[in-house]
Amino acid sequence: xxxxxxxxxxxxxxxxLRHLTYTYPDGTPGLRExxxxxxxxxxxxxxxxxxxxxxxxxxxxxxxxxxxxxECRYQDQPLIGALIPEIRLRVGMLFQDPxxxxxxxxxxxxVAFGPRNQGHREDEVDRLVRDSLTxxxxxxxxxxxxxxxxxxxKKRAALATILAMKPHVLILDEPTANLDSRQxxxxxxxxxxxxxxxxxxxxxxxxxxxLCERAVVLADGRVYHDYAFNDLLSNPQALREHGLxxxxxxxxxxxxxxxAGHHHHYLPTHDHGTEGGHLTxxxxxxxxxxLQHYSFCYSDGTPAINDINLGLFAGETIALVGENGAGKxxxxxxxxxxxxxxxxxLVDGRPLVKGDWPLLWRRVGIVFQYSADQLxxxxxxxxxxxxxxxxxxxxxxxxxxxxxxxxxVQLEGFDKRVPLHMSGGERKRLAIAATxxxxxxxLILDEPTASLDPKSEEQLLAVLEALPMAMLLITHDLFxxxxxCSRTIVLHQGLIIRDYKTGxxxxxxxxxxxxxxxxxN
Amino acid sequence: xxxxxxxxxxxxPSQGVVFLLCLLAPLLLLLxxxxxxxxxxxxxxxxxxxSIPAIDAQAHGSSVFHCWMPAVKIGSLLCLSFLIVALHSLxxxxxxxxxxLIAVHLARIPWQRPLQRLAAVSGLxxxxxxxxxxxxxxxxxxxxxxVPLLEWLPLRLTGVVLALTISCKAATVxxxxxxxxxxxxxxxxxxxxxxxxxxxxxxxxxxxxxRYLFVFQQEAARMQRAMRVRGFVPRTNLATLRTTGNSxxxxxxxxxxxxxxxxxxxxxxxxxxxxxxxxxxxPTAKDVAKGLVAVLIGVLxxxxxxxxxxxxx
Numbered sequence: 072x073x074x075x076x077x078x079x080x081x082x083x084x085x086x087x088l089r090h091l092t093y094t095y096p097d098g099t100p101g102l103r104e105x106x107x108x109x110x111x112x113x114x115x116x117x118x119x120x121x122x123x124x125x126x127x128x129x130x131x132x133x134x135x136x137x138x139x140x141x142e143c144r145y146q147d148q149p150l151i152g153a154l155i156p157e158i159r160l161r162v163g164m165l166f167q168d169p170x171x172x173x174x175x176x177x178x179x180x181x182v183a184f185g186p187r188n189q190g191h192r193e194d195e196v197d198r199l200v201r202d203s204l205t206x207x208x209x210x211x212x213x214x215x216x217x218x219x220x221x222x223x224x225k226k227r228a229a230l231a232t233i234l235a236m237k238p239h240v241l242i243l244d245e246p247t248a249n250l251d252s253r254q255x256x257x258x259x260x261x262x263x264x265x266x267x268x269x270x271x272x273x274x275x276x277x278x279x280x281x282l283c284e285r286a287v288v289l290a291d292g293r294v295y296h297d298y299a300f301n302d303l304l305s306n307p308q309a310l311r312e313h314g315l316x317x318x319x320x321x322x323x324x325x326x327x328x329x330x331a332g333h334h335h336h337y338l339p340t341h342d343h344g345t346e347g348g349h350l351t352x353x354x355x356x357x358x359x360x361x362l363q364h365y366s367f368c369y370s371d372g373t374p375a376i377n378d379i380n381l382g383l384f385a386g387e388t389i390a391l392v393g394e395n396g397a398g399k400x401x402x403x404x405x406x407x408x409x410x411x412x413x414x415x416x417l418v419d420g421r422p423l424v425k426g427d428w429p430l431l432w433r434r435v436g437i438v439f440q441y442s443a444d445q446l447x448x449x450x451x452x453x454x455x456x457x458x459x460x461x462x463x464x465x466x467x468x469x470x471x472x473x474x475x476x477x478x479x480v481q482l483e484g485f486d487k488r489v490p491l492h493m494s495g496g497e498r499k500r501l502a503i504a505a506t507x508x509x510x511x512x513x514l515i516l517d518e519p520t521a522s523l524d525p526k527s528e529e530q531l532l533a534v535l536e537a538l539p540m541a542m543l544l545i546t547h548d549l550f551x552x553x554x555x556c557s558r559t560i561v562l563h564q565g566l567i568i569r570d571y572k573t574g575x576x577x578x579x580x581x582x583x584x585x586x587x588x589x590x591x592n
Numbered sequence: 593x594x595x596x597x598x599x600x601x602x603x604x605p606s607q608g609v610v611f612l613l614c615l616l617a618p619l620l621l622l623l624x625x626x627x628x629x630x631x632x633x634x635x636x637x638x639x640x641x642x643s644i645p646a647i648d649a650q651a652h653g654s655s656v657f658h659c660w661m662p663a664v665k666i667g668s669l670l671c672l673s674f675l676i677v678a679l680h681s682l683x684x685x686x687x688x689x690x691x692x693l694i695a696v697h698l699a700r701i702p703w704q705r706p707l708q709r710l711a712a713v714s715g716l717x718x719x720x721x722x723x724x725x726x727x728x729x730x731x732x733x734x735x736x737x738x739v740p741l742l743e744w745l746p747l748r749l750t751g752v753v754l755a756l757t758i759s760c761k762a763a764t765v766x767x768x769x770x771x772x773x774x775x776x777x778x779x780x781x782x783x784x785x786x787x788x789x790x791x792x793x794x795x796x797x798x799x800x801x802x803r804y805l806f807v808f809q810q811e812a813a814r815m816q817r818a819m820r821v822r823g824f825v826p827r828t829n830l831a832t833l834r835t836t837g838n839s840x841x842x843x844x845x846x847x848x849x850x851x852x853x854x855x856x857x858x859x860x861x862x863x864x865x866x867x868x869x870x871x872x873x874x875p876t877a878k879d880v881a882k883g884l885v886a887v888l889i890g891v892l893x894x895x896x897x898x899x900x901x902x903x904x905x
Contacts, residue, residue, distance in 0.1 A: 133860050156864060164860045170807050171853040174800055176648070176778040183870070188862030193870060214652060214777075218806035232861065407821055432821045443846070444814035447839040460831070461823030491845065509822065 083147070084108035085240070085268060086132060090141035093127055093292075101127035103292040104141070111239075114269040116279045116300055119289035120314040120524050121494045125272045128289065129242045132270070133164045160189050163238030165229055167245045167522070172229035173217035178209065181217065181228065185236035203235035204228075206261065223254040223395040230261065240268040247278050248522040249440065251395045251547045274524045276304065276315065288315070314526030357420045358382035359512055359541060360406060360435070367405055367412030375401040376412070377565045383513055388542040390552040390573065393562035399545045400440065402562065403515045406543070407435050433462070436511030440518040440545075442495075442502035451477070451493075451501055452486040458509040476504040480534050496527025500534060507538075515543045520551060553577065599735045601749075608739040615721050615752070618714035618759060625711040647802065648781065650701050650774045657699040657775040661879040662784030668883035669772045673765045675890030682753050683902035684893055685760035691889060692767035699771040709766040717759035724755040778802060783869055792866055799867065800854070808847055815839050 086109040093101040102124050109115060109132075117125045130136040131143050134155035143150045145158055163185075166172060175181040182200040191199065204210040207227040209220075217225060226246070233241065243262075247255045255278060262269065262282055273279050279286075279300065286303040288296040296309055303309060361382040367375050376398040383389065383406075391399050404410045408423075408431040416423045418434070439445050448454040455476050459469040477483055480500035485493075490501055499519060506514060519535070520528050535542065535555055544556060552559060552573060559576035561569040569576070603611055613620075651658075657665065676688045696706050725737075728751030735749035773781055782795045819839065826832050875883075 130856070135856050135859060156862065159860050160862045162860075164857075166853060166857055166860075168850075168853065171850065171857045174803050174854050174858065176799065176803060180777075180779050184858075184863075184868065185861040187868030187870075188864070196870075216806075217803065218810075236861065404817075409817055409821065429825075432823055435821075437821055439814065439818060441814065444811065445818040447815055447819070447835075447842040449838060449841075457824075457835075458822040461825070491842070505822065 082110045085111045087144040092140040100292050114283045115285040116283040117272045117287050123289040124292035125289050133162050134158045162240040163233035165233050165243040169225035169229035178215055179213040182232050182235045199235045203231040207231045221396050242270045244272045314524050358384050361417040363415040365412050365414030367410050388556045390556035390559040391545045397562040398565040435513045436506035437515040438502045442498045445502045446490040451488050455504045455508045472508045476508040480504040496523050513541045517545045520548045602738045605740045618717040622711050622714040648778045651777045653700050655700045657771040660882050661875045662776045662780045663787035664875045664879045664883045666784045668886040672886045672890040675894050676764050679897045681897050681901040682757045684897040685757045688764040689760050692764040695771045696767050701770050706767050706770050713762045713766045720755040720758050724751040
């Protein structure tokens with residue numbers, strides 16, 4: 072379908088793109104014949120599937136890429152030559168990975184980098200740095216290096232580095248990826264306050280809902296639609312056509328449960344009173360894994376999780392929720408034996424002895440938050456076969472497991488594909504297949520939906536719903552929790568503060584607010 | 593013909609113990625540090641911590657070194673280090689260690705960091721201390737030391753003195769590193785190097801290396817963890833070699849991709865080939881005076897070393 076430009080009124084365009092085409096050096100087409108006007112003060116969402124050309128397009132707007140064919144004009148001047156360095160000082164661009172932004176030894180230096188390049192005096196630089204850091208709530212950390220910050224702090228720090236330059240145009244590439252709702256809310260507030268031209272690439276249309284007035288849909292490097300944002304939301308056919316249909320999130324609500332639980336030990340390993348909810352249920356059976364009074368501190372003494380009591384049963388799907396830094400990933404690493412803390416660790420009702428730790432991976436599989444870290448082989452087949460090969464299985468059995476695992480995650484025929492060249496959603500599913508080939512009894516998924524477009528999310532949901540094993544889902548995504556999980560565990564500052572039925576969790580508005588989970592549907 | 597007659601000193605048992613302790617001190621320091629580290633980590637039940645300590649972790653303290661302009665500080669302390677390295681005699685080398693210890697004390701840095709630096713050089717020093725007393729070439733009239741119970745292992749005094757002198761000088765320089773680099777933020781330290789005439793590109797490379805070392809370390813750790821949870825145990829076989837090669841290759845590709853992204857992020861914030869510096873600083877009279885004192889100490893040590901070379905008895 073051809074682009075349908077939004078009416079511009081009498082405003083002259085800030086950016087004027089005409090038949091802009093870009094091809095990567097390896098021959099991959101990035102943009103094809105893009106014709107688009109962006110006006111001063113526009114608040115525009117740039118949406119489309121992964122690989123549709125969104126990031127390539129914004130790189131042209133900042134002068135990082137120059138037009139190969141066609142034209143890209145800024146305030147009616149072609150965006151080439153001497154104009155490019157000038158534009159970069161006026162057009163702020165926030166990349167997806169905050170570590171790419173924070174390249175100086177301290178946060179202060181990072182934020183000062185842009186204003187200094189703009190030629191501000193040092194006292195003015197100091198004011199801009201402090202104002203920006205205060206705005207994102209990091210003023211107390213200005214002397215810290217980036218590697219001492221949490222992910223959410225890094226993301227806000229990266230935004231501060233841009234805001235300090237007082238850009239006329241602000242371009243953001245997936246600003247909310249991997250953030251909890253509280254951090255998302257900070258971003259939303261800051262973007263509401265920003266008065267310049269705003270261009271956001273984001274899969275989370277709900278986040279964009281009251282931020283953007285215009286939506287440009289890209290597919291295969293072309294502009295397919297140019298809508299008022301609300302018109303896009305009200306057009307389910309266009310949403311589905313471009314893999315943006317998030318309405319599956321509203322289907323099947325209220326599928327789970329009512330009722331409250333309490334903390335308890337499933338297996339009596341020591342004497343206990345009945346106070347504090349430490350009751351032993353009569354008919355709960357033997358959990359696959361149980362932690363009793365389990366604590367873990369990092370080597371610098373920082374406590375990560377504290378006095379955890381948790382049992383995981385065969386076949387159940389549990390959500391582990393909590394704010395960024397609550398200790399969710401650390402708890403997952405403890406369940407895998409990657410971190411060894413203090414307390415009782417029971418497997419099938421028996422305490423783990425020294426020699427059992429290295430074998431825990433045979434029973435518990437994990438899909439890490441950054442699935443790229445999990446993929447290190449040159450082909451999908453080798454990636455999925457890696458685990459079974461370590462088990463010393465026969466080639467026939469390995470082949471069988473590989474094909475089965477690839478089929479489960481809907482990646483049949485991907486055997487020879489290079490993982491590095493696959494989309495984010497495909498990589499995530501490949502990481503799941505690589506774990507499934509080990510046939511674990513418990514599967515831990517750490518932020519499975521981060522950075523996925525709605526289409527990939529929907530595919531992932533279908534895959535996860537079909538898996539028979541016990542699952543522990545670490546996520547901020549309430550929709551996935553509602554659809555998949557029967558039980559929800561709330562972690563706060565390293566402590567389990569609730570362990571109850573998912574229905575009870577959804578009824579607990581106060582707790583969802585505490586954990587910054589109150590504004591996702 | 594030169595006489596090769598030697599003098600032999602047989603140490604008493606107590607002298608022997610003290611002597612051996614001195615000789616083995618670096619090795620003991622190294623082993624002690626490793627033992628302490630293992631003990632602490634064992635108590636905390638965590639895997640070994642391979643994280644890289646930040647070079648400027650103590651930059652926000654307050655001492656004579658913290659308020660010293662980095663360019664002058666680095667210049668004069670480097671000069672002092674070179675002068676100390678030029679010393680010949682053991683006595684004045686030992687005095688230089690004392691001076692370095694006083695400098696660390698004045699810098700108000702926790703002793704753990706200088707000790708870690710000493711532990712880092714102690715392996716090399718231990719090697720000198722173990723090998724030189726046995727292998728230094730025979731000289732006319734030299735002294736042979738015989739340690740009780742180790743009479744079968746005669747030690748050449750010239751070798752012992754030489755090894756101790758080298759160790760003292762190495763320890764002094766290692767100790768001086770802390771007041772030199774840990775008492776200013778890295779960016780200011782590197783600015784100091786720029787003021788001393790080091791090429792800007794080199795400085796930028798150091799800056800980015802220091803920042804991204806931590807990121808790559810985290811990526812490598814995550815990848816190793818992913819391999820471990822899928823049952824990978826490194827062995828001495830081809831499969832291990834292939835897997836390690838794959839993971840290193842993947843890390844390399846990802847590092848390369850990150851390099852491109854970081855460069856783009858820098859360009860998008862107005863980078864034009866040089867890091868913008870904070871307002872240029874000029875040395876105060878105090879800075880220069882401190883620098884002069886440091887250099888004078890070095891010169892004085894060197895002059896005394898040459899004029900009054902205290903000989904081993």
